[in-house]
Amino acid sequence: MGFLAAVWENVYGLLVDDGSIALGTVGALVLVGLWSWATAAQPSMAELGGPLLFVLLMSLLLANLYRTGQAAARRRLDG
Amino acid sequence: MSPLLAITIAALPAFVASVVELVEAFTIVLAVGTTRGWRAPLWGTVAAVVTLGLIVAVFGAPLIAYHEQVSQSFHLVVGVLLLLFGMRWLRKAILRFAGIVALHDEELIYQREVAELRAQGQRTGRWDNIGFWFSYKAVLLEGLEVAFIVVALGAQGGAALQASILGAVAAFVVTMVAGALLRRPLAFVPENWMKFVVGAMLTTFGIFWGAEGLGIHWPLGELSLLLLALGIFAVSWICVRMLTGMLPAGAQVAARNI
Numbered sequence: 471m472g473f474l475a476a477v478w479e480n481v482y483g484l485l486v487d488d489g490s491i492a493l494g495t496v497g498a499l500v501l502v503g504l505w506s507w508a509t510a511a512q513p514s515m516a517e518l519g520g521p522l523l524f525v526l527l528m529s530l531l532l533a534n535l536y537r538t539g540q541a542a543a544r545r546r547l548d549g
Numbered sequence: 550m551s552p553l554l555a556i557t558i559a560a561l562p563a564f565v566a567s568v569v570e571l572v573e574a575f576t577i578v579l580a581v582g583t584t585r586g587w588r589a590p591l592w593g594t595v596a597a598v599v600t601l602g603l604i605v606a607v608f609g610a611p612l613i614a615y616h617e618q619v620s621q622s623f624h625l626v627v628g629v630l631l632l633l634f635g636m637r638w639l640r641k642a643i644l645r646f647a648g649i650v651a652l653h654d655e656e657l658i659y660q661r662e663v664a665e666l667r668a669q670g671q672r673t674g675r676w677d678n679i680g681f682w683f684s685y686k687a688v689l690l691e692g693l694e695v696a697f698i699v700v701a702l703g704a705q706g707g708a709a710l711q712a713s714i715l716g717a718v719a720a721f722v723v724t725m726v727a728g729a730l731l732r733r734p735l736a737f738v739p740e741n742w743m744k745f746v747v748g749a750m751l752t753t754f755g756i757f758w759g760a761e762g763l764g765i766h767w768p769l770g771e772l773s774l775l776l777l778a779l780g781i782f783a784v785s786w787i788c789v790r791m792l793t794g795m796l797p798a799g800a801q802v803a804a805r806n807i
Contacts, residue, residue, distance in 0.1 A: 487637040519765035528784045539795040542649045
């Protein structure tokens, strides 16, 4: 059982390290999926879906790292 | 898919990612071998490699067989998986560059594993169960990431799967030969740089294929991959600068632990 638990932890850990990044990534894909559906009749707008996904994911990474950096700075100051 | 493209998008990232993971597995097998003898850990390694081969075959074969029928769904699924995996590696590498998370230290891990193995006591019979399972678990668990990357990068079709398998096998050969020659942990391998590059590449492919899976057309085609990669490198650089500036002076992680 211990070995199977380690395998599961490893497989889960492959994809999810920080829950908010994983949820945010899926959320960004859902948003871009909605964009693609809503702009299906306007190809020039629909083509912006790819760049939009890039901007959403990079904003997510930046925001997540900013929060992590703030927490780390607080810990170092307290410690 | 042209051979050059297959090498760029499948073999290269599979090779670099596999080296990172195999270096970690090698450290543990080396600790077992030098502490308890080589026979059982070598068999443990062989058994784990066979298990990983089966995993790639089971999940990789349908990718080739049904690739054409469900191409768009595959793009989406592979895009999501690559994004989750790539963003995770990218985030961790950035945190390590900024000094918030300590760098991976193979020498320290080796010493810790040796101490743990010595605490298990001497082997009692001709066959060393502890040595076998220690190596099997280490190679299998680290190798799962390799198998995942090989299957995900190979999901673009037969040529890509062959290229990613070739990349992983080349990494296995290079790591084992280097390890056998040096007989010490491969601590000189720039793991964080490699992890960063692979994280950026997987995120690039994840964005590209994820969007394609949602039915979005990239106006510049495969040239968009290059622009995405440049954008990701630029944002990563900004993130490292931002994090370095946020920490109090002298507060970067000094201890090289895990």
